[in-house]
Amino acid sequence: MIGLEDRQCLSxxxxxxxxxxxxxxxxxxxxxxxxxxxxxxxxQEGLTAGLIAGDRRxxxxxxxxxxxxxxxxxxxxxxxxxxPRFAAVPPxxxxxxxxxxxxxxxxxxxxxxxxxxxxxxxHRGRAKKPRTVRPPTTHVATAPRQVxxxxxxxxxxxVIGMWFHLYLILDLYSRKIVGWEVHxxxxxxxxxxxxxxxxxAEGIATMxxxxxxxxxxxxxxxxxxxxxxxxxxxxxxxxxRPRVSDDNAYAESxxxxxxxxxxxxxxxxxxxxxxxxxxxxxxxxxxxxxRHSGIRYVTPGQRHCGxxxxxxxxxxxxxxxxxxxxxxxxxxTTRDWSPIGAVxxxxxxxxxxxxxxxxDLKQPxxx
Numbered sequence: 001m002i003g004l005e006d007r008q009c010l011s012x013x014x015x016x017x018x019x020x021x022x023x024x025x026x027x028x029x030x031x032x033x034x035x036x037x038x039x040x041x042x043x044q045e046g047l048t049a050g051l052i053a054g055d056r057r058x059x060x061x062x063x064x065x066x067x068x069x070x071x072x073x074x075x076x077x078x079x080x081x082x083x084p085r086f087a088a089v090p091p092x093x094x095x096x097x098x099x100x101x102x103x104x105x106x107x108x109x110x111x112x113x114x115x116x117x118x119x120x121x122x123h124r125g126r127a128k129k130p131r132t133v134r135p136p137t138t139h140v141a142t143a144p145r146q147v148x149x150x151x152x153x154x155x156x157x158x159v160i161g162m163w164f165h166l167y168l169i170l171d172l173y174s175r176k177i178v179g180w181e182v183h184x185x186x187x188x189x190x191x192x193x194x195x196x197x198x199x200x201a202e203g204i205a206t207m208x209x210x211x212x213x214x215x216x217x218x219x220x221x222x223x224x225x226x227x228x229x230x231x232x233x234x235x236x237x238x239x240x241r242p243r244v245s246d247d248n249a250y251a252e253s254x255x256x257x258x259x260x261x262x263x264x265x266x267x268x269x270x271x272x273x274x275x276x277x278x279x280x281x282x283x284x285x286x287x288x289x290x291r292h293s294g295i296r297y298v299t300p301g302q303r304h305c306g307x308x309x310x311x312x313x314x315x316x317x318x319x320x321x322x323x324x325x326x327x328x329x330x331x332x333t334t335r336d337w338s339p340i341g342a343v344x345x346x347x348x349x350x351x352x353x354x355x356x357x358x359x360d361l362k363q364p365x366x367x
Contacts, residue, residue: 001055001057001058002033002055003054003055004051004053004054004055007041007051007054008051010031010033011038011041011042011051013027013031014027014028014031014038017030024038069106069110069114073105073106074114076105077105077106077110077111077114077115078114078115078118078120080094080098080105081094081111081115081120082120085097091108091109091111091112091115092108094108094111095107095108095111137214137238137346138344138345138346139172139212139214139238139344139345139346140342140343140344140345141171141172141173141342141343141344141345142173142341142342143173144171144173144174144176144303144304145171145202145204145207145211146172146173146209146211146212147171147172147173147211147212147214147343147345148169148170148171148172148178148198148211148212148213148214148235149169149170149172149213149214149215149248149250149251149345150167150168150169150170150179150194150195150213150214150215150221150251151167151168151215151216151218151221151248151251151252151255152165152166152167152168152186152191152218152220152221153165153166153168153255153258153259154166155182155268155269155275155279156268156269157268157269157270157271157275158267158268158269158270159268162268164182164183164184164269164272164275165182165183165184165185165186165190166180166181166182166255166258166275166279167179167180167181167182167183167190167191167194168180168251168254168255169194169195169198169213170250170251170254171300171304172214172250172343172345173303173304173343174295174300174301174303174304175250175254175292175294175295175300175303176287176300176301176303176304177254177283177286177287177300178198178201178202178304179194179195179197179198179201180194180279180283181193181194182272182275182276182279183272184272186220187220188219188220188221188223188224188225188226189225191220191221191223191225191226192223192225192226192228192229195213195226195229195230195233195235196229196233199233199235204233204234204235205233210233210234210235210236211235211236212235212236212237212238213230213235213236213237213238214238214239214240214248214345215237215238215239215240215248215251216239216240216247216248217239217240217242221239222239247346248345249345250345254286257286257290258282258286261282261285263278263281263282264278265278286300287299287300287301287304288301294340295308295340296308296312296337296338296339296340298311298312308339309339312337312338312339313337315335315337316334316337316338319334319335319337320334322334
């Protein structure tokens with residue numbers, strides 16, 4: 001629903017663009033309305049015009065439906081819902097219980113609506129209220145060194161009950177492992193040292209906009225030592241929602257890839273040096289040899305340095321030549337080898353992603 005001032009402003013801007021030679025329907029698309037909407041605003045006349053009176057729907061007088069509940073029926077619903085046997089029972093159970101007694105007053109939704117209007121929509125019974133989960137924080141990466149994901153996982157030792165701790169920092173855009181360490185203990189000092197070493201290796205000190213570091217709610221990653229190091233580096237921390245396992249999906253997927261490699265010892269690592277040797281070889285393979293399915297089967301190292309553009313363009317040319325040689329073997333277009341654009345972490349909030357992409361497109365024009 002568009003307010004009166006916004007209507008008048010949009011109409012004026014569209015008129016200016018149209019007078020300058022722009023097509024009317026394209027000007028409407030730019031401001032986010034349909035051409036038919038603009039025509040409806042201007043079609044009305046006098047004091048009821050859409051550009052004078054605004055939207056009249058909120059103030060419209062609507063007749064009461066003929067099948068609406070009467071005051072006595074609403075009072076009866078409230079009385080029945082407040083009976084002792086229904087005091088701790090939700091409407092979804094009240095209606096079937098009344099049906100077993102041969103009584104029908106209203107549907108479950110009507111019961112809920114009436115109780116809500118009467119201020120009696122409180123949670124019934126001793127069970128806890130449904131937990132409301134805050135929406136996830138959406139991060140968008142359009143280039144390397146903008147969003148990092150990190151986590152810690154356990155590496156089994158040969159001795160049952162002993163574990164080594166693998167810390168990894170993953171670049172969201174390129175999927176490259178930009179930092180890693182293996183330690184015998186889980187300590188916030190190790191995490192802080194890893195962040196500092198990764199920041200120096202990636203050269204973020206010279207960057208105007210520092211990366212965001214997203215992790216889970218583990219005590220190690222939220223320790224004061226780590227937060228102090230992130231503040232000193234200028235890196236903004238971000239955390240997953242409590243008790244939500246898929247807010248850091250890229251890091252979890254990386255750990256699954258690591259532990260399902262053929263080189264991963266099924267009986268555990270003999271010592272800390274063996275775990276570090278395996279981790280170093282895995283990081284080398286993952287960054288420089290692994291063709292990642294999420295980035296058009298180029299290696300994370302190639303995407304991190306920007307070489308994926310030329311590689312994917314060469315693949316596209318190869319497929320075009322193959323189709324020219326044998327056009328009967330191709331029913332449509334060739335395989336999509338276009339580079340992957342922006343990468344989003346927790347993209348449930350589509351409006352945030354759209355706004356970020358618009359701002360990213362406007363930045364080169366402003367420069």
